[in-house]
Amino acid sequence: MKQPLSFLLILLAITGQISAAWANAILIPMDDQQANHLKAYGIAYKVLKDEQDVDWLLNYRGGSFMVKQTAAIETECRVRGVSFETISDSKAASIKQQLSDPDVNMNVVTLQKAAKIIVYSPIKVSPAEFENTDAVLLVLTYAEIPYEVVYDEEVLKGDLAKYDWLHLHHEDFTGQYGRNMHRQSLTDIKVQEDIAKKYGYSKVSQMKLAVAKGIKAFCAGGGYLFAMCSAAETLDIALAAEGVDIVGSSYDGDGMDPNAQEKLDFTKTFAFGNFTLEADNGYRGFSTFSDINSAGGRGYDQPGGFFELFNFSAKWDVIPSMLTQNHESIIKEFFGQTTAFRKGAVKPSSLVMGEGKTSDRYLYGEMGRGQWTFYGGHDPEGLRGGGGFRNPTDLNLHPHSPGYRLILNNVLFPSARKKKRKT
Template sequence: MRTGIQQKVSAVITRGYVTFLLLLLSTFTLANSILIPMDDKQANHLKAYGIAFSVLKADVDVDWLLNYRGGSFMVKYSSVVEKECRVRGVSYEVVSDAQTNRILTLIADPDVNMNVVKLQKAPKVVVYSPIKVSPSEFENNDAVLLVLAYAEIPFEVVYDEEVLNGDLAKYDWLHLHHEDFTGQYGRNMRRMTVEDVKAQEDIARRHGYAKVSHMKLAVAKSIKEFCAGGGYLFAMCSAAETLDIALAAEGVDIVDSSFDGDGIDPNAQSKLDFNQTVAFQNFTLEYQEGYGGMAFSNINSTASSGYYQSLDFFSLFDFSAKWDIIPAMLVQNHENVIKEFYGQTTAFTKSTVKPNVLVLGQSKSSDRYLYGELGRGQWVFYGGHDPEGRRGGGHRMATDLNLYPHSAGYRLILNNVLFPSARKKKRKT
């Protein structure tokens, strides 16, 4: 049985996409451009990214105008692009060559914090999710699955089997979300069904692992290798935290007997190897028996104060678009103060973040949005589960993105989706 997300994915892929691309290629002209503004004049910020992605899929360049009207997009005029903007409810402006030149001249001014980044090729996008192998209805609130489908950006889904088989090499961009790489099934039976647990046990057995925790470690190491080899990794919620915990705990039993039949190594904390982690160091594990608690470690800044802690806002840093191009791309937005949102891992304790990690966004008490480089690859960790998540009756409610077309929190996700298409330059500062 296909989940709602899988049905949406199928709808995106079968939407006459090939026909659209062929028409698109045949209708670009040298005269005039289409400007897709991303400031408050934009009717649907999220779907605008889907327009940019569709142009890239046709092997046509997109200019990303950093800090110009909220990080606008500009492409050569095409009647197909114009029509698609109208169909998807995306605001656009047809600008003459003279107007285009004036915009580019303004952006090139050395005293103005703007830049033009050329986006060239659509990345091959994949999402790591248990919807591949089981019902996993909780994953229908995976923010990235939701926004990719809403923006009509095509993607594929993999899980442990595909990762262990080496399939990540087929892709450019990998997303991880509400996942537990420690082998404790999320410490939360409200999201982990019997079918989910059995599916993971079956994969572990097929690949010769005695425990799910051993299998998950192998998956975590494969994901790290994918990034180090040149891939782009984007993780949210508990995936960002548990990936590093699993890597640090290689060879150490940190899993309670209720999950794997034997106890935790009493010296586990002292045996953690922080040299193996991607983003975090010097963190302390949270030991709780069974499903008595949902915390993994003090990486999560809200671990000790509860899932329902009252939250406020976090701020994005203002980077130089001309010198610090990578972080400037990742923080493009029409708002620089963004509403906080919950997750099993809501935000990151400042003292646990490695000094070589670049903080893109933070609140007074925690870091929220992180960037780093690993080998030839790059990664971003973004705290929280769903930027527009709501709760009712004690349970997470499904998010209808038709109600949040201007979500600044979701825009950060889509910045990351487009990021691999850019000609990337190293940071200066």
């Protein structure tokens, strides 16, 4: 009995070692072998939420993720339809060694803390049907990444400091209700008027300026801001026009300052300068705010219909490398109220991460102790023009969308910050 028992113990030990050797890490590829790129980000976020680290392998197989192996994570990947590979510790170490080679444009960034995410949206207080097509709300829900919704009151009360990551989308911070009735309903407008009155502002434009300044303070204090579509444009317009009436009589009952353009202060903005305001075309007039928007109401700005991501050094330009991780570097253009950014309006301090032939599409910068990204357009998989722009995109049809991946890169970016020490 001793010999068979000893043999059995040795066999169990060997098989146990083999099992341990080949099941110590999970690689989530983000190249063409990935079955669902967007939901893969949700897996990475869940691991962080469970207080485990995620290694982001920059420029390795499309920006893959590597995590410690557990049966729970494997199950979660299978349930969500996310491709993964179980690898040994030695294989994981070999990959990291490969990425550390100074001759290759790759790197490993360890993500350590799930960001507290909020989306600024009027759906907090009103029906706001148009906002239901907010690409970030859609992709956060699809990727199963939890978030909260805030609007003007939360900003005015100073609640932003409780969070790490703030998104702005189809919003008008100038107080002109999107420049026409197609953008906001009477209910949406009434809610904003009520909030302004509650907090002692005589005009919605004054209240929206206070909100814009609150958002700027959030970012300067160390928060991360991600803005798309008209929010990116109107936030800077509102900040530049502090103390200047740029709102026509059709919106607030009195005329705009005839010298408003000359009084703009571009030192107060995030990304844009040297821009010209569009004239007031009436309550149901044009929806263009300024010449920051290179499309100027044409829908999208070039016949080719594509923009290109820049290739950054993963070792020296780590932040833009994280924000541009993708399995494709050429991405189809998509329209929006602010489709793309005129090159001449982009400040030299703004880092361009993606550009089309005639415009900049994807910008990054720093504000105080925080960071921000501005992304032109409304929906990366939206129709390129004509009708249907009010219909939410079904992301089940676009699980590999490179345009949506850029959004999710931004969601994970704050997790690269170091955890606070426990004392």
